[in-house]
Structures are given as C-alpha cells and as structure tokens.
Amino acid sequence: MKTAIKLAYRNLIGAGLRTWLNVIVLSFSFVIIIFMKGIMTGWDYQAKTDMTNWQIGGGQYWHEAYDPYDPFTFIDSHAPVPAGMLEEIERGEAMAQLIVQGTLYPAGRMVQVTIRGIDPAQQVLQIPTARLDTLTDDIPALIGSMMAKNSRLNEGDYVTLRWRDAAGTFDATDVIVTGIFATNVPAMDAGQIYIPLDTLRAMAMLPGEASILTFRESERQRPGLPGWKLMSKPELTREVDELIKTKQTGQTVLYGILLLLAMLAIFDTQVLSIFRRQKEIGTYIALGYTRQQVVGLFTVEGSMHAVLAALAGAAYGVPFLAWQAKVGWTLPMEASEFGMAMAQTLYPVYSVGLVATTVLLVTITTAIVSYIPSRKIAKMNPTDALRGKLQ
Amino acid sequence: METTGNIISIKGLYKRFPMGKDVFTALHDVNLSFGTGEFAGLIGPSGSGKTTLLNIIGSLDVPTQGEAIVLGRSIGKLSPRESARLRKESLGFIFQSYNLLAVHTVYENVEFPLLLLNLTASERHKMVLDALEWVGLSPKIKSKPPQLSGGECQRVAIARAMVKKPLLVLADEPTANLDAANSHHILQTMEKLNRELKTTFIFATHDEKVISYLKRKIYLLDGRVDNEELTEAI
Ligand SMILES: Nc1ncnc2c1ncn2[C@@H]1O[C@H](COP(=O)(O)OP(=O)(O)O)[C@@H](O)[C@H]1O
Numbered sequence A: 001m002k003t004a005i006k007l008a009y010r011n012l013i014g015a016g017l018r019t020w021l022n023v024i025v026l027s028f029s030f031v032i033i034i035f036m037k038g039i040m041t042g043w044d045y046q047a048k049t050d051m052t053n054w055q056i057g058g059g060q061y062w063h064e065a066y067d068p069y070d071p072f073t074f075i076d077s078h079a080p081v082p083a084g085m086l087e088e089i090e091r092g093e094a095m096a097q098l099i100v101q102g103t104l105y106p107a108g109r110m111v112q113v114t115i116r117g118i119d120p121a122q123q124v125l126q127i128p129t130a131r132l133d134t135l136t137d138d139i140p141a142l143i144g145s146m147m148a149k150n151s152r153l154n155e156g157d158y159v160t161l162r163w164r165d166a167a168g169t170f171d172a173t174d175v176i177v178t179g180i181f182a183t184n185v186p187a188m189d190a191g192q193i194y195i196p197l198d199t200l201r202a203m204a205m206l207p208g209e210a211s212i213l214t215f216r217e218s219e220r221q222r223p224g225l226p227g228w229k230l231m232s233k234p235e236l237t238r239e240v241d242e243l244i245k246t247k248q249t250g251q252t253v254l255y256g257i258l259l260l261l262a263m264l265a266i267f268d269t270q271v272l273s274i275f276r277r278q279k280e281i282g283t284y285i286a287l288g289y290t291r292q293q294v295v296g297l298f299t300v301e302g303s304m305h306a307v308l309a310a311l312a313g314a315a316y317g318v319p320f321l322a323w324q325a326k327v328g329w330t331l332p333m334e335a336s337e338f339g340m341a342m343a344q345t346l347y348p349v350y351s352v353g354l355v356a357t358t359v360l361l362v363t364i365t366t367a368i369v370s371y372i373p374s375r376k377i378a379k380m381n382p383t384d385a386l387r388g389k390l391q
Numbered sequence B: 001m002e003t004t005g006n007i008i009s010i011k012g013l014y015k016r017f018p019m020g021k022d023v024f025t026a027l028h029d030v031n032l033s034f035g036t037g038e039f040a041g042l043i044g045p046s047g048s049g050k051t052t053l054l055n056i057i058g059s060l061d062v063p064t065q066g067e068a069i070v071l072g073r074s075i076g077k078l079s080p081r082e083s084a085r086l087r088k089e090s091l092g093f094i095f096q097s098y099n100l101l102a103v104h105t106v107y108e109n110v111e112f113p114l115l116l117l118n119l120t121a122s123e124r125h126k127m128v129l130d131a132l133e134w135v136g137l138s139p140k141i142k143s144k145p146p147q148l149s150g151g152e153c154q155r156v157a158i159a160r161a162m163v164k165k166p167l168l169v170l171a172d173e174p175t176a177n178l179d180a181a182n183s184h185h186i187l188q189t190m191e192k193l194n195r196e197l198k199t200t201f202i203f204a205t206h207d208e209k210v211i212s213y214l215k216r217k218i219y220l221l222d223g224r225v226d227n228e229e230l231t232e233a234i
C-alpha cells in the first residue's frame, strides 16, 4: 500500500496539468459543500437561538384552544394562570402572555393585529418590554420594526386600537408607541403589538388569565397541566428543522451536480490513462505485479486526486471559510420576506464532523469512480498490453 | 558449457491464436530445453514466433497444447498469483522499447522490482547501487528516462532486470533501437553478468550483432524450430 501510494503520487505529479485541473475541480466541490453546509448549520443555529431568545424561551404551555395560525381561536384560548406556575412566574423564571385579536387604525388604514399582553418586568424573552414601563396615562405599546414600517408608525405616535372583550363587546382606545425593536423573528414582529399584561387583562375583562406561558428552563421534566398543552422546545422548533431539511434537499442536488462534474473529469482521466498506459501496465505485470495489484495501483492513483484536492482546498478554502465565518454571508434579498427566523447576514458554522464527512464522502466517491474503469485492467491480456494493442 | 540441469523444458508446445473464424498457429511442436547459465537466442525473421515463445517462457502467456516447465513450474497450470510470483522472484525482462517508467528516476526504475520483494530499504539501496554499477550508470542515478539516450535507457532496463539477480533473463530484441556501439556495449554488459552471476539469458533477435555474441543459436521459422547451433564462447 505504501508503495502504491508512492508510485501513484509520482505518476500523478508526472501527469502535470491534467492532474491539477482535476484537483482544482474537485477542491471546489470540497470548499463549496463545506461552505453551504456551514451556512445551513449557521442558519439553523442562529434561527434556533433567535427563536429561543425572542419567541419560545425554554418551552411553553399553550391554552388547549390556542392555535397561533388561527386568530379566531384567541377569543376562547385563555384561562387563569395555573397555580402551579405562579411561583415560577413570580421568580421571573416564567412569564404569562394574554393574546387577544384586535385591529389597529394607523393613519386611517386598518391593520389586523395580535395584541400580546406581556409583563413589562419580564426577563424570559429578549423583547424590550421595559419600554412599556412608563408613567404616562396613555396605554404604552411596543412594536417590531417590520410592523412599524408596514403601518408607518414611529415612536411617540398615537394610534387607535380596537378589540373585543370577554363579553364580546367591541371597544377602542388610543395607545402610544413607546418603543420599536428589531428582531430576526418575524412571528414576533409582523402584525404584533405588545401592551402591558395587566392593562390588556383589564381591557379584555380577563383578570389573572393568560393564553401562553413561557418558561426559561428547557431541561426540566414538566408536568401536564389540565386545560394546557405542553409545547417542548423541540416541538416548537420543528418548523425550522423542517424548513432547513427542505433547503438541504435542494442543496444536495447542487452538491450532486458538482460532484458529478468532478467525477466525470476523474473518470475520463482514468479511462484515458488506462488506454494510453497499456505498455506500462504490461510492464508492471512482467515485473511481477498481479493484475489485481495493478488495478489497485490505478485506483489509488485516481483516489489520490481527492487527497490532493483536500490539500489544495485547504490552501485556499481555510482562509475563505474563516473569512466568511467572520464577516458572514449577506443574503441577496430581504430576509424578512422568508417569514422565517432568519438574519440578513448568516454566519456559517463549520464542525470537525462536517469537514471530516465531506472529505470522506468525496474521497470514497473518487475511489469508486477510479476503481470502475481500472477493473478493465484485470481483464487485460499482458502480452497485448505490452504490445500496446488497442482494445 | 557451464550448464547444470535444465531450468526450462519445453515439450510438444503449440500456440494457436484465433484469427476470425480460423486459427493461426504461431508455434508448432516446439521441443527445447535450457540449462543454468546459458546465453542463448531465438533467431528468426519477423513473425517467426520468437516473442510468442519468450512470452510463454516468461509466463505472460500460456501454451495452447504441450507443456513448458520453467524453474519446475508448468506454465499454463499456474494461477495468476503463482505466475506473478514466478516473475517477481526469478525472471527479468528486457524489451525492445525499454519500457521504463518515464516519471520515475533511474534509481526508482531500478528499485521498482525490489518493492515487490520483502526487502529492507537499506538492502534495496545497496542492490540498486550495485546494479547501476554493473551497467555503468552510477552517475545518472537521479536522471529520468526522457533525459537519457537510447543506450542509457536500455542499460537502465538491464539493471532493472538484473537487480534482483534472477535466474533467468528474457530479452526481446534488446538492440533493435540502438546503434552499433551501444548494441555492443549492452551485449558486453550482459555477457559479463552471465559469466559472473550465472544468470541464464534468452534473447529473441534477428540482429547479427546479437547473434555474434550467442553461445547457442536456435533458429525459428514459421513457428517451428528449424535448426540449432552451439558455438564456443568468444
Ligand atoms: N495475440 C495474437 N493474436 C493473433 N496473432 C498473434 C498474436 N500474437 C502473435 N501473433 C502472430 O503470431 C506470429 C508470431 O508473432 P511473434 O511471436 O510476435 O513473432 P516475432 O516476435 O518472431 O516477430 C505473428 O504472425 C503474429 O501476427
């Protein structure tokens, strides 16, 4: 094997330009696959971190009637905060939100909104609810920057908010925008308006009630609460997982095409090399190689493209990938249009496992592609090979 | 003659090649034997079957009929592994077109057959240097074949064939691409190695210069042994 590697190395280097072209094509595959996978991992990581920080904390209890995709359920999805959670909320380790459907009238327009009653003192989510803690007589409200843009609201603006209370009666009041925040989590921005929990409870005539309870600690085993649905963190992030999986399927096609191109080049080189080097093959056999050993030699030679490509890829890929990890990759379109937790700039994350599996995958594929044409040698007649007789 | 026992014994050997619907008989009832230390040649015009016979002796090809026993092994009954073993341990080949590995140095070319044997690096090193000295190429150790003349290339090929001190060397038209001076040079080298190492040499040739060095001349014509001649050592 050591001999085969040494010989293969000399033959490859001896082949010159052709080897280097193959190596460069193959090294692109390495770098692009690792980069794209790194972006995916980075996105996954960032999306989950943002979701945790802004939306779901360490997990949630949902009122059993609550369905975030159906605002008409909000009218029924509330209940008094269960006694078992009160102490945790008191300690600041959990928080209650009351969710009420409403309508906002900015500058004469009409915008359907979800009104979220939230404790201004909460520390579980990153939403800057402290901005709701003002001493005005007006009702303070907090919105995300996307919402602010769409409804053309600025800090200090008054806007009319209409809602329906528990008795089914419509009511309206003016609220003042005391804060606008930027988040990567559209679910917490688009169509959302935040007002202090106790204010909303009073407005809706639902004292002490809540629709969702968010807790910080994700590790602890949580009891079931009657009338509430326990939503663990993995359940809440499943959507992100699924979206990333779909994206990865699309990417796999790209890697497939990339690898196919590289493999065609290697395959072609192998076929040509076996055809042109018949005399050499005959000589190996005359010197005492078995045909299987010659097959091995050519397979090692072909596979070595992958090793050289890994080295070449490392030479320019490491600086490139490191630079990308630092400056990030900025999306060419508006990230918010994805409707997904997604930052405008994604920071790729590379793991040892990712690099190792990519290198392994490409090397094994190269070895197989090198082996297939080399099998022909095993059927060669050594005397024909020595005469360089075309077959 | 310094022959002690037969190392090759060929009896009733036929080699037929399929030629479309027909078969072509390249070797016709060949009976020959060779002893240790011979310096013999198969002589005949092109197409007379010299290469075919040499290839069978070298276990690169198999008889269609009859038998060829080389160093106690019956060619044609050997597995691919056994015939590879016979070649790597006991046989050396020299070709008309040298068949050197162009991307390897002279040293590496000569070392090549030793890589298949269980030898240490220092044993290999010594053997390669010895072989290069026999053929007078010690100064060119780091050159690559494209930088050498034809005569030098063939001397590298002789060193490669001789480096493991095989019992038998098969040389197929070794001088066909060389001028007279180089032909004599390599023939003298081979004659010396035959004398000093007792290596058996079998040539295939129709070159008068080669023929003049042979101690035994076997004339082939249309695949048959036509005539045999023994000469005294020069
Ligand atoms: N593999 C083969 N298939 C068909 N014919 C062959 C083959 N090898 C050799 N021959 C024929 O056998 C004859 C002897 O060939 P060869 O041994 O190469 O002759 P020489 O070496 O004496 O010139 C030639 O006519 C050649 O065409």
Ligand SMILES: [Mg+2]
Pocket: B050, B051, B052, B172, B204
């Ligand atoms: Mg011939």
